[in-house]
Amino acid sequence: IGIASQPVQYQDGRHFDDKSNSDARFHMLRVERLVGGTNELSAYYGVYERSAAHYLDADGEETRQLLDARLGGAAQGFDWDVEAMLQRGSLGSKTIRAWAGGSRTGYTFDTLAWKPRIGLQLDIASGDRQAGDGRVGTFNPLFPNGYYFSLAGYTGYSNLIHVKPSITVKPLAMLSVQTAVGLLWRQTTADAVYTQPNLAVAGTAGQGERWTGAYAQLRTDYAFTPNLSGAVEAVHYTVGQTLRDAGGHDSNYLGMELKFSW
Template structure:
């Protein structure tokens, strides 16, 4: 038994060393490639005159949504060239070009007692990797054809879910059209695409987890002045983590609606949207069956002097099985930045609340559906879901340099009602908690550092320690710890 335990510990150390070696080798390769890329190939920026600089467009930055980048600026001779630009701008025909690109994200995670120790979850250490490659064709002034492939892997993870792994598959493939219309701009996309609203509390591209969330459908918008009106008719893509090119969408899950945005209201932007969410086989601790929800969302964000804020609320009505649905959620983040201080400290307070089911016997489900929430909205650890929740989180952020950001936060968490369960990500609930225990769920400490080396390469580290309440411990939970180290490169 002792020998077996020693061998097991030795294997764990070997695996951890393997992860570190993989990260280090990836870092060396990426830094080497980046160092090569910063050299200018054809145009010496120092030779550009002041007159040329003022009229010359800047190079695009690598964005989260790669289809929003516009590389036709490389047709301007004054734009500095970097190695690899022959693939960022490939002209063909008349006024057309093709742009190629890629993203690579490597993240080591150590998660000790995931899901607050429920379900006999052991300590787990693993490497998750996400590779994306894309081709962006611009035809004329208005037409775009964008394709992005993804390969996400989870190495040595004990419990692999569809948010952890998606072997080589189509992440996005759509046709877009953008053109002037009357006094505004008309935009249209059809095909597989990503969609994210605001801070991605409820509708997100799921950047935090290893597999992002695409939608098959139609999206269109009209922008004029301070207004934007858009509509969407989609079927969210369901991930099949095994096999290749097998992700799918069907009528079992649909999400459609419309949205209106208005700038310059009360010192910021006011937006609202209505959506219809439908799925077969919805499951909650107190209800199951075909689920249909009408969603009403309103949000305001703004900034005045050193104060910034973001406030959002959503109501959900509908039915599931034989029960009606009435649920709600609200969130606010407000901060103050000491802009005159050398570290630019920002103190902030985040408040979140979402309804739970108050009476399992009344024929009405009050549990808020988290929809397509961003898995990293609270922390990367994923201990907190947006259902049956009261959440208070003060934080402080400093910037020792323009490229380095440090953040520390304290989270306090309760259940909105003890008649309903404790929830994690994706509407998953903790067993044996509905109708038992106290409202107090626990508290956590979050520390995070983000280092940006250049427009292409960044490094991030995050640590979370969640201290569960006594009643959660009595129901099979335990204190949980998470450590993550992430390297991200975009070309």
């Protein structure tokens, strides 16, 4: 799969006035293969370019080369999705050296009522360990989807350690209910705490402790028909002392969605 793209910039002056944004480009070559039956092995090489990037320790033209490898599959009740990412390049006059990894694993008890699944999600993304050293270590998640953690979007995939155990049950064939707790730390206290998409929280870089906070998540999904599904998600986020000292506070989120596909 090959992609060559230039995102669109909205003008917000009138309807349908978007235009190509020459300040950003993203290109990618991806290969996929089924191994061992239904296990999906994939890898991609990408190039991300931005003309006016701003980070805590660097500003200027950003060029990132991306390497990514992923393995996903299921067997005998177990399921897994494991991914590793490397980023190299330059940002202004400085070099980029960033990395990240993530995994989602679980086991489903098919013989029990409600078919409970016990899951564990682990994530880590690098931060910038030392200001002024000529190197940018903050991982760039590029175009992140907050759904990866929760739809609340309280945390970004930069300078992050994330541990999320969960339990999912199916009281009905078309209904699933998931409860989860997410625990969050910084990979390094020298860098900031980040929110979606990768925005640094002012007053957190070089301040406080690794612990960022925790969230509790409750989500229900229901398939009304093969083409129509709905979901309700509630999240309570409790900030750590570092965010509280920076002016942050606990938050609650409630979201409802209805999807129609064909």
